[in-house]
Amino acid sequence: MERIVWFLTGNAGKLEEARHHFASMGIEVRGLEVPDGTIVEPQATSLHDVATSKIQQALPHLPQEGGMLMVEDAGLFVSALNGFPGVYSSYAHETIGCQGMVKLLSHLVSEDPLQAKKLRACHFEAVAALWDGEQILYGHGVCPGSIAMELQGDGGFGFDPVFIPSDLDEHGEPLSPETLGALSTHGQTFASVSLETKHAFSHRRRALDDLLQQLPRS
Ligand code: IMP
Secondary structure, X not given: OOEEEEEXXXXXXXXXXXXXXXXXXXXXXXXXXXXXXXXXXXXXXXXXXXXXXXXXXHHHHOOXXXXXXXXXXXXXXXHHHOOOEEOOHHHHHXXXXXXXXXXXXXXXXXXXXXXXXXXXXXXXEEEEEEEOOOOEEEEEEEEEEEEOOOOOOOOOOOOHHHEEEOOEOOOOOEOOOOOOOOEOOOOOOHHHOOHHHHHHHOHHHHHHHHHHHHOOOO
């Protein structure tokens, strides 16, 4: 019998991405619908705790036919802001937005591009949590980069217009800001590159890959 993962997300793009990933393991991904107001965003300071709380809240809504349950949470962590907005990224995006983020960092400038990258360092981070019927497994993914001086590009979502990823090495692993790598957006933000390129850098993809490696092959 085919294994099923119920994915708690209102985002059709994320659902599609997860379907694509899990198909390679012969696992079917279905969206889990819960009544409005069922899941309360917890006041937690780590993505791990947010994801755990959402799994616990959603478990009673798992369909009778059974299956596994997955949630995924991500955020933007800016070094100069001590990791803010982190778990509050969607709220920060709704309130100050990309323009506000650029303004918050407007004092962090340098003639030296490398120094500017370091001053404006940040990373996207994602945690994918999966209840496998017995325990919660966690997948973790990080994408380091820096905040652009101004908004750039009109693709993507969230903080994509201000996020410039660090280059990747020939194995697809992220490098420190001073290192030029095999794959680079050449200073372009996530909002200016193709979805395929973003995928190569993506924290979300890394979190799903990490999770998949922990699942037994059937
Ligand atoms: P979520 O938990 O994946 O919905 O992410 C929470 C918030 O973090 C989003 O509303 C975005 O503001 C930001 N974020 C997370 N991942 C990304 C990304 O890949 N690009 C841009 N913004 C992101």
